[in-house]
Amino acid sequence: MILLLLFLCLFAALLLGYPVAFTLAGVSLIFGFYTFGLDLFYLLPLRIFGTMSNQILIAVPLFVYMGVMLEKSGIASRLLNTMAILLGKVKGGLAISVALVGAMLAASTGIVGATVVTMGLMSLPSMLKRGYTPEYATGIIAASGTLGQIIPPSIVLILMGSVMNISIGELFIAAVVPGVLLVICYIFYVYIYAVIYPDDVPPIPEEEIAAFKKELTPSLLIKTFVLPFLLILSVLGSIFLGIASPTEAAGVGAMAATLLTALEGKLTWKAVKESAFESGNLTSMVFMILVGATAFGLVFRGLGGDDLLVELIQSADLEPYTFLALVMVGIFIAGFFIDFIEIIFIFMPVVTPIFEMYGLNTLWIAILVSLNLQTSFLTPPFGFSLFYLKGVAPKEIKTKQIYKGIVPYIGIQILLITGIIFFPEIVTWLPNFLD
Known part of the structure; x- marks a missing residue:
């Protein structure tokens, strides 16, 4: 009953609009004091310190900074324009270029907001001017902007690895094939x-x-494609080749993005200042939520929630795949x-402990959940990718047109998730091959 009351209070506060980080921490402190008494104020700082001393999490602000700095460089907009013209004679060439550039930006930055805003500002007016329907144009921009959630280096994968205790490098490798498949499906x-x-x-x-081709010199073409490729190579190449850990590669990427901007x-100085401020703002949000979630996890386990959940599942005699489907x-x-x-x-x-109890591959589970989480950026009413796009879209673009345009891409993601459930080798093949 206390566990049920804990969840009811948590979700009621969230629905009332209170900030997630402070809701998690506040509700957890109230129930934690009931559970542990004054010992809570000894246990909680130890748990928070243990979480914050995880060196993997240093990669979060570095990758955020890398993405923000790359946006300031203007490389993304030039890449999008060049790709659109090169594919101009292909049916849907401009939309295909948006998908390809979205994938390249995902592998360069991993920041959804920056990608959606950049492509929305650069490609949406051009697509509408050329007669593309609003639904078709907005759908591919919003969907391509979320590719940074699954294509490494991804903040989702870093956080997932830290929570599930999985190697970030192995997660990055496992996400490559599903990420590429998703891009192919979009195209x-x-x-x-x-x-x-x-x-x-x-x-x-x-x-x-x-x-355009008259102005497109060989040197400009090389510069357009080589610079983003060098950034991708510096980050992912150093991880895949075993030269650097994900945290070290994040530092390399941050420096590389700064050099490319130079x-x-x-x-x-304005670009550096704005990049530092935006990176600090986004990172603070992530870590405040992490502190609140740590407090919630401590209280949940202190009340025996994890043991109760395992007992309920065992008594319900759920099959592993039934439990996976419910999750x-x-x-x-x-x-x-x-x-x-x-x-x-x-x-x-x-x-996670229940998946481990069932003997399911946690690497496979992490990629499935990451793909699932990608849809959270596209599903109304709180799909952040939709908000970002609406914020930079022309006034004549209605919210319902953006919602309508994104439906096919949500369906594509669900189909890909289903395919990976039935064929886990899509996730496990590349890590096993490189092992």
Whole structure:
């Protein structure tokens, strides 16, 4: 009954609109004092200190800074324009270029907000001007912007690894194939749609392609594609080759992004100041939620919640895949209302021991959950990717058009999750091959 009351108070406070971090911490302190008495104020600082001393988490602010600094460099906008013209004669070429650039930005930054805003500002007006329907244009931009949630280096994967006690490097390797498959599925969909409904997806005019190609020198083309590739190589290459740990690679990436911005001539004091402020702001939010979740986890275990949950599942005689389906549905529904960070810190510490009890591969589970969490950025009413896009979209774009445009991509993600459930080798093949 006390556990039930704990959850009811938590969700009631969240629904009333109180900040997640302070809700988790506040409710946990009240119930923790009832559970542990004054010992709570001895146990909780030890638990928080143990969590914060995890060196893996140092990668979070470094990767956030890398993404913000890359946005300041202007490389992303040039890459998007160049790719769009090169694919101009392909059906749905501009939409395909958005998917490809979204994947490259995901592998360079992993920051959803920066990617969606950049592509929304650069490509949405261009797509609408060329006659693309609002639903088609906004759908691919919002979906491509969330690829940073699964394509490494991903903040989701870092947090998932720290909570589930899985090697971040192994998670990054395991996420490569599912991430690539998701990009391919997006491209396949936008191309087939363009073939079936050509009037909704007009091609880029020949004269515009010809005019751009006259300005596109070989040196500019090399600079456009080589610089982002060097950043990806410096981060992921150093991890996959065993040269650096994920935390060290985050430092390499932060420095590389700063140097690229300098090469572009945009490394100003204002850019550095804004990057530091935005990185500090985002990192503080993540870690405040982590402190609240740590307090919640301590109280939950102190009340015997994990043991009770295991007993309930054992008494219900659930099959492993039935339990997995319940967890995945629960996380998918939770993604409609709360952020991926809260879901990781609230759900995963509770369900991970049960997955281990069933003998399921936790690496496979982590990738499945990460793909599931990606949908939380796309599902209304609180899909952050939709908010970011609406914020930079022209006034004539209605919210319902963005919601309608994103539906096929949510379906694609669900299909991919289902495929990985039935074929775990999609996740485990590359780590096993490189082992």
